[in-house]
Amino acid sequence: MPTYPPRNSATKKKQILERRIFEFLQVRNIDKKSEKHLKVAEKVRQAKLNYLKARISLSKTFSSELQPKNHSSNKLQNEMIKWESISYEEIIRYCLMQSR
Numbered sequence: 001m002p003t004y005p006p007r008n009s010a011t012k013k014k015q016i017l018e019r020r021i022f023e024f025l026q027v028r029n030i031d032k033k034s035e036k037h038l039k040v041a042e043k044v045r046q047a048k049l050n051y052l053k054a055r056i057s058l059s060k061t062f063s064s065e066l067q068p069k070n071h072s073s074n075k076l077q078n079e080m081i082k083w084e085s086i087s088y089e090e091i092i093r094y095c096l097m098q099s100r
Helices: 010-032 034-068 072-086 088-097
Strands: none
Touching: 010 034, 010 088, 034 072, 034 088
16 A cells, blocks of 8 residues: 655645535535525535645744744635635635636
8 A cells, every 4th residue: 555745735625625616506506495505605614714724734834944924824814714704695706706
């Protein structure tokens, strides 16, 4: 069984986020039930938060090696705060923008 080196990026989390966006858009196009939409939108929100957490963790790891203060980490934390309380309509807009 081959062993793989650990990833130094949030590739897996990004792939999960992209899959959740695709699922959300599919459900939105097929099903008209809003309860199901809300459940899938919540999965998109959780996937985005997990992706941001992974990027923050990586930026902290690399920032300590490169420079004492990393501004991208602060930007990611602000985006994470935004995504913790994002509305359903904003998730729709985000998914539609990402699908283009």
